[in-house]
Amino acid sequence: MPHKLLLVDDEPFNLELMAELLEDAGYETQLAENGEVAWDILQREGEQFSTILLDKMMPGMSGFDVLKKIKSEPRLEFLPVIMQTAMGAASSVQEGLAAGAFYYLTKPFSRDMLLAIVGAAVGHWDRYAHFRELANLHVDALRHLQSARFHCRTHREAQAITALLAKTSKQTERVATGLFELLVNAIEHGNLAISYEEKSQLIADGTWETELETRLQAPEYRERTVSVEFSHEGNQLQFAIEDMGEGFDWEYYQNAEPASLMTRHGRGILIARKLSFDSLRYEGAGNRVVAIVSQP
The missing domain is CATH 3.40.50.2300 (Response regulator)
Structure with a gap:
């Protein structure tokens, strides 16, 4: 359809x-x-x-x-x-x-x-x-999860982790949207060292998917993983995501220049901050981010 x-x-x-x-x-x-x-x-x-x-x-x-x-x-x-x-x-x-x-x-x-x-x-x-469809699956026990740790390398693995962890929240779709954006950012721009400009050109050339798979298999990148730590304390859910890259200028993308909002990509951090989480904090060189959502 x-x-x-x-x-x-x-x-x-x-x-x-x-x-x-x-x-x-x-x-x-x-x-x-x-x-x-x-x-x-x-x-x-x-x-x-x-x-x-x-x-x-x-x-x-x-x-x-x-x-x-x-x-x-x-x-x-x-x-x-x-x-x-x-x-x-x-x-x-x-x-x-x-x-x-x-x-x-x-x-x-x-x-x-x-x-x-x-x-x-x-x-x-x-x-x-x-993610809305996945949220309709009944996994109520996850609402009682207190802590967990995961690792992922690929978009598919990030999607599976997102679908699971989002169910810890009563606002499943809201959390899933932002969490997946942050994981994708950690994989692409962190572990695989793909810059915003490079991704723009690869998309324009129609070679984005091929380059992504090539880097995932490259010797210098294939052992890199993204870690995801989840904790539930009181009425707050915390998601700490850390990649093995060199970091990036997260402030630029968090505040978003108008021009970047007229392109095909580059708004994931902004969506996570404004739409999905009550708090979003980058640490160190930018290769670790802590996202918090308060339960109603």
């Missing part, structure tokens, strides 16, 4: 252009000409969508107004929102970040730019949906 996208814009030409490009790429689309119509659709059938493309400037209910409503609605709060902004509108990006939007598309946009950012948002939704 193709991913269904809600496109919201008060300019008919923009709506038609986006719909044509996205449908040609295999997506299903539904159109809304203003914020009021979009919110009515979301209230009735919001669970059908994988991502929303939302214009910031619209008469009546603005894009930010719709965004705030989405993030205040528990059944919609994890739905990725791509905000359309004018070129260089850094203040709009910061305002959107505060409201919970992590994806941005600048006008005018190219086909490749549109498909790249939609692909990133839909990928985020796929991961969330997968």
Whole structure:
């Protein structure tokens, strides 16, 4: 079944252009000409969508107004929102970040730019949906787990650990989303020493998956693991993740430059900090991170 996208814009030409490009790429689309119509659709059938493309400037209910409503609605709060902004509108990006939007598309946009950012948002939704399905499995005993330690090398192993540890929380999907992002960051940028710029180029060249597998098997990297320590004290769950890399400039990615939010990757730490955990603290050179979530 193709991913269904809600496109919201008060300019008919923009709506038609986006719909044509996205449908040609295999997506299903539904159109809304203003914020009021979009919110009515979301209230009735919001669970059908994988991502929303939302214009910031619209008469009546603005894009930010719709965004705030989405993030205040528990059944919609994890739905990725791509905000359309004018070129260089850094203040709009910061305002959107505060409201919970992590994806941005600048006008005018190219086909490749549109498909790249939609692909990133839909990928985020796929991961969330997968962990939501796993959360429905009944493993109630994990809520009583006091401490545990795991090691992983690959994305598949990270996914298995995430699915297990997220069930220690009453907010399973919330924790799973951020925990997996942190583990992937530790594997890729920590243990495998892949820089942000390198990953961007590999994705653009279509060689990302091949390079990832090559590095996992390379002699200098194949013995490296990521450790995950879990502890439950009082009403707090703590996840300490440490890789064997040289560290990185975590402050840059935690605070996120507006330009990085208009690319296909690079927002994992930001999502973990703003969406998943009550506290996120990097230690040392940046190869250890401690994430804390308080139980309601």
